Amino acid sequence: MANKFVSMRNLKFTLHEVVGTDAPATGTSANGHTRKSMDMVLDAAFDFAKKALHPIFEEMDRNPPELVDGTVAVHRDVRAILETLGKDGWISATFPQKWGGEDMPASLLHAVYFIFASANYSASVYSGLTMGAANLILTFGSDELRNQFLPPMLEGKWQGTMALTEPEAGSSLGDLTTSATPMSDGTYRIKGEKIFISAGDHDAVDNVVHLMLARMDGAPAGVKGISLFAVPKLRQNRDGELTSNDVTVTQVFHKMGYRGAPITALALGDRDDCTGYLVGEPNRGLSYMFQMMNGARLEVGMGATAIATAAYHAALDYAKNRKQGRRITDGPGGAPVPIIEHQDVKRMLLFQRAISEGALCLILQCSRYEERMHTGPEEERADHKLLLELLTPVAKTFPSELGIHSTSASIQCFGGYGYCEDFPVEQHFRDMRIHAIHEGTTGIQGMDLLGRKVMMKNGKALQLLDREMEATMEQAKACPELLDHVQALSDAKKALATTTMGLGSVAMEKGPEAFLANATVYLELFGYVAVAWQWLAQMTVASQKLSEQKIRTSDRLFYQGKLAVGRYYFTHELPKTGPLSVTLTRPPVSLETETACFTD
Numbered sequence: 001m002a003n004k005f006v007s008m009r010n011l012k013f014t015l016h017e018v019v020g021t022d023a024p025a026t027g028t029s030a031n032g033h034t035r036k037s038m039d040m041v042l043d044a045a046f047d048f049a050k051k052a053l054h055p056i057f058e059e060m061d062r063n064p065p066e067l068v069d070g071t072v073a074v075h076r077d078v079r080a081i082l083e084t085l086g087k088d089g090w091i092s093a094t095f096p097q098k099w100g101g102e103d104m105p106a107s108l109l110h111a112v113y114f115i116f117a118s119a120n121y122s123a124s125v126y127s128g129l130t131m132g133a134a135n136l137i138l139t140f141g142s143d144e145l146r147n148q149f150l151p152p153m154l155e156g157k158w159q160g161t162m163a164l165t166e167p168e169a170g171s172s173l174g175d176l177t178t179s180a181t182p183m184s185d186g187t188y189r190i191k192g193e194k195i196f197i198s199a200g201d202h203d204a205v206d207n208v209v210h211l212m213l214a215r216m217d218g219a220p221a222g223v224k225g226i227s228l229f230a231v232p233k234l235r236q237n238r239d240g241e242l243t244s245n246d247v248t249v250t251q252v253f254h255k256m257g258y259r260g261a262p263i264t265a266l267a268l269g270d271r272d273d274c275t276g277y278l279v280g281e282p283n284r285g286l287s288y289m290f291q292m293m294n295g296a297r298l299e300v301g302m303g304a305t306a307i308a309t310a311a312y313h314a315a316l317d318y319a320k321n322r323k324q325g326r327r328i329t330d331g332p333g334g335a336p337v338p339i340i341e342h343q344d345v346k347r348m349l350l351f352q353r354a355i356s357e358g359a360l361c362l363i364l365q366c367s368r369y370e371e372r373m374h375t376g377p378e379e380e381r382a383d384h385k386l387l388l389e390l391l392t393p394v395a396k397t398f399p400s401e402l403g404i405h406s407t408s409a410s411i412q413c414f415g416g417y418g419y420c421e422d423f424p425v426e427q428h429f430r431d432m433r434i435h436a437i438h439e440g441t442t443g444i445q446g447m448d449l450l451g452r453k454v455m456m457k458n459g460k461a462l463q464l465l466d467r468e469m470e471a472t473m474e475q476a477k478a479c480p481e482l483l484d485h486v487q488a489l490s491d492a493k494k495a496l497a498t499t500t501m502g503l504g505s506v507a508m509e510k511g512p513e514a515f516l517a518n519a520t521v522y523l524e525l526f527g528y529v530a531v532a533w534q535w536l537a538q539m540t541v542a543s544q545k546l547s548e549q550k551i552r553t554s555d556r557l558f559y560q561g562k563l564a565v566g567r568y569y570f571t572h573e574l575p576k577t578g579p580l581s582v583t584l585t586r587p588p589v590s591l592e593t594e595t596a597c598f599t600d
Helices: 008-019 035-062 077-087 106-119 121-140 143-154 285-321 343-375 378-419 425-436 442-453 456-476 480-510 512-516 519-546 553-584
Strands: 066-068 071-073 158-163 179-182 188-198 207-216 226-232 234-236 242-244 247-252 263-268 275-278
Touching: 008 035, 008 106, 008 343, 008 519, 008 553, 035 077, 035 106, 035 121, 035 425, 066 247, 071 247, 077 121, 106 121, 106 285, 106 343, 121 143, 121 158, 121 207, 121 226, 121 285, 143 158, 143 207, 143 226, 158 188, 158 285, 188 207, 188 226, 207 285, 226 285, 285 343, 285 378, 285 425, 343 378, 343 519, 343 553, 378 425, 378 442, 378 456, 378 519, 442 456, 442 512, 442 519, 456 480, 456 519, 480 512, 480 519, 480 553, 519 553
Parallel strands: 158 207, 179 207
Antiparallel strands: 066 071, 179 188, 188 263, 188 275, 207 226, 226 275, 234 242, 247 263
């Protein structure tokens, strides 16, 4: 297994030089962070990932969780990992100091998660889920709930989950049937089933707290009648002791990949003794849960980016060391050369870098909007929120879908060995596949983007994004070698705008079915353009740095590499927007398809 799973040089370049942070190189920002202190955090995260997470990457996959005597047994090291993440403040990092946190900015948090997920995706999800659940309690819960649940969760002693999905209500949350009956003491009696609950139970913690959607008795039908509850596996009695809360694990799903973390099915209230605690106000649960879901969607995108990154580094290491074949110009008598010298292998490696590094830049850009929603100038906060909402389905989907192709290219670099367990890329490929499903399938993300985000506030979010792209293009114009790429992005951006307007006309003339029939294709088109914008930003910085008189050789090579990968993206990937635009101007075939097409 390759020892290198992430490029810290590229991560710091993207975070500091391209996306930018509010932490100055010298001095201290408002929340106490400097560029130096942020790099110390990143280096500490890398050190932990290298020593604790990466060594058990394959072992966790080979020994998946098992249901033993009603409890899910996971890898023996998970408990120590969570204890360390809790003790050292990683889980509470973004929380206020009152709860042991340090108000870590979102961009730094996402960068840390990227490191952890690159080292071992399965091991990284436990703490991420707990952070999301704890943040919901912090934001919407009462002081009593915060005091009861947050300390052990943030210390890594209790697991947090997001419990939405039901057997007959997957993505259609309005159809959920889990019920919540009010009790005289202000709690609720929970009854129902949940499935596909990540980290829904395991023996590496003392308790599991499910942030669960349920419907109160007499609540309105559909999504308007959904409330949010904290439902622990074990509840505290009057003496503070933990006792059963009638939450039963009925199944641990055996998965294609992502095997190191359990996904469970739960039965709630089989003995009519499952207690839930209302979080926030009744019938507002879905709006609350969207806070965790939107954050989770960025995490899914970052997880996919991390896996693609690790697979790329494995392929790069192999390509540098594996000797096979000869240069075409050498003839049959030449010596075998490392396969990285073959043009098609170079192409596959360039593709992997183009996807993973472009996606990383886009997600960190989203994290900057997330920060500025809360800390930026008051008059700009609403704009940053709109930009984040617009780009979230793109940042989730682009690396999830293109990451499948990227990790496939990693396998291809290994040849037959890539298909075997001798090397890690077959596991990366399996781990990658869930991301196009997690936290809303690609189809749902497409409908969210086209049906909601593009149209909200009369298209203001799209106008704001256009302004952001124009600013990047204006900076790039100062670099003569980038003018062709500026024009290419300008053309693609205009084609996207024209396509969007055309689809708007379809909505008015033919209705929502025709409008959203090719929403996934629209999302794909949007993703290619958005990542081209991020590659132009990276190329601009690289070009500017190369123009400086004094530059170290290692830096020169790094920036030259950035320009080369960016040229690849603009030459090989961005042109794919052309056929996609053409497809979106034609009537969707799915609407014209007769039922007979789907019969044997």
